Structures are given as structure tokens and as C-alpha cells.
Amino acid sequence: MNNLTPPFTRETAIQKTRMAEDSWNSRDPQRVSLVYTEDCYWRNRSEFITGRQEIVSLLTRKWAKELEYRLIKELWSFTDNRIAVRFAYEWRDDSGNWFRSYGNENWEFADDGLMKRRFASINDMLIKEEERKFHWPLGTRPAEHPSLSELNL
Secondary structure, rough: OOOOOOOOHHHHHHHHHHHHHHHHHOOOOOHHOOEEEEEEEEOEEEEEEEOOHHHHHHHHHHHHHHHEEEEEEEEEEEEEOOEEEEEEEEEEOOOOOOOEEEEEEEEEEEEOOEEEEEEEEEEEEEHHHHHHOOOOOOOOOOOOOOOOOOOOO
């Protein structure tokens, strides 16, 4: 495996993006928090947080609300220690309403490869259950599942 620390190449940026997707699809806040620096700074929608414990708290709240969460991330751009991705995820609320959430994230990494800054902009769109496109079993997206570009999302 290639070194996944800055400076990134196209290959390592794609690997880093897929690793992030796989981690988030675990829906395990503690696991997800470990890829961030201890003092990582986030803007997630309109919420500003700092540090792993706040990341765990935010993700715990998120996945208590966003049920049957399935996410796809796709590399948009990269430079030495920064990666930009676009993403979409599908989820339902406790009333059975389905949503597709679209967004962009900008990531900045420390020299050790841990993410130190994350800025996420996200919009939610109500969809009908029959409009869902993400149907794999909960957890990691299968390698053969189409990407966002292949799904025209």
C-alpha cells in the first residue's frame, strides 16, 4: 500500500477518499473519530466543533436520526495536503421518510496523514423510497456498486 500522508498523489487521494467512505459507512462514531487529529476542527452544516470527543457526539446524534445510512464519496480535487470530495448519502427518518443528502467536503491533513480540518456543506432532498439508488447491505459499499458519476448524481 502507498503512503497515505501528504503530499498526495491522485492515487493516494482516491484511496484516502474511499477509506473515509468506508469508515463513515460503518456508522461507528469512535472508529470514524480516529482518522482525525485530537484537536481537529469541523464545520458540519451549521455546526462548528473541535476535537474527537465532539466528533463522536455529533456522529452519535447524526446516526440516531439518519437511519439506514449509505454513503458514496468521490474525489473532486486534491493538492499537497488537501483533498476536496463530493458525496451523496441516503437515509430515512424514524417516520419512514427517505432523503438523499448531497454535499461537498474540504479536508486538510497533518503531516502524519490524520485530518486536521473538515468543512462540510450538505443539503437534504426528500425522495420517494422507489427513487433510492443505494441498495447494498448496511456497511461498506461493494466494489462493483456504481460511483456517483456512474449514477449521474
